[in-house]
Amino acid sequence: MKMELIQPFINAADAVLSQGLHGRTKVNNLTMEEDAYRRKGVAGMIALTGDIEGRIVLDLEPQTAVRVASHYAGAELPESDSLIKETIFELANQVVGNAISALNDQGFKFRVHPPVLLTADQGDGSSEDVEALMIHFETAMGDVFMNVALRHNPQRMKEHAVGA
Numbered sequence: 001m002k003m004e005l006i007q008p009f010i011n012a013a014d015a016v017l018s019q020g021l022h023g024r025t026k027v028n029n030l031t032m033e034e035d036a037y038r039r040k041g042v043a044g045m046i047a048l049t050g051d052i053e054g055r056i057v058l059d060l061e062p063q064t065a066v067r068v069a070s071h072y073a074g075a076e077l078p079e080s081d082s083l084i085k086e087t088i089f090e091l092a093n094q095v096v097g098n099a100i101s102a103l104n105d106q107g108f109k110f111r112v113h114p115p116v117l118l119t120a121d122q123g124d125g126s127s128e129d130v131e132a133l134m135i136h137f138e139t140a141m142g143d144v145f146m147n148v149a150l151r152h153n154p155q156r157m158k159e160h161a162v163g164a
Helices: 003-020 061-071 082-105 152-164
Strands: 026-033 041-050 052-061 110-112 116-118 132-139 142-152
Touching: 003 052, 003 082, 003 132, 003 142, 041 082, 052 061, 052 082, 061 082, 061 142, 082 110, 082 116
Parallel strands: none
Antiparallel strands: 026 132, 041 052, 041 110, 041 116, 052 142, 132 142
16 A cells, blocks of 8 residues: 555545644554454445545544534534434545545546445455555544555556556
8 A cells, every 4th residue: 555545545634633623633643454444433434446446434432423523513412413423424525535636636536435334343344455554643522543445446557557
């Protein structure tokens, strides 16, 4: 996995979190993972297909998710409120949208799939052994994790080489 594919997602998450939560974020830790992703709280996953394929998981610890959703709602929300899931999906959409715009400017073409909720009894749905980068962001409202697993689509890269 190439860092030039990942960096736009890190930059986008940093910008979306710091602007949306009105505070500084800190990238606390970057680690490579080879196992299927196991969520830490409320997690939304967005799949990408096209020149680059894979998935991005945005995962907030349970109390962080409640605080963030309450912040956006402008009122305290109970842990069971459906707005919590929708807030995570919206944050994931913003992060992925900003990163994809930067990658589109580099000539990559994508299809972004709608976010899905990762639940306790499922992993990320990947059947292959895919290396992923786990990024831990510290925010004033709590810990946010982003797991990025991307790779060049070999078939699409061949098509581009033939068309060039």
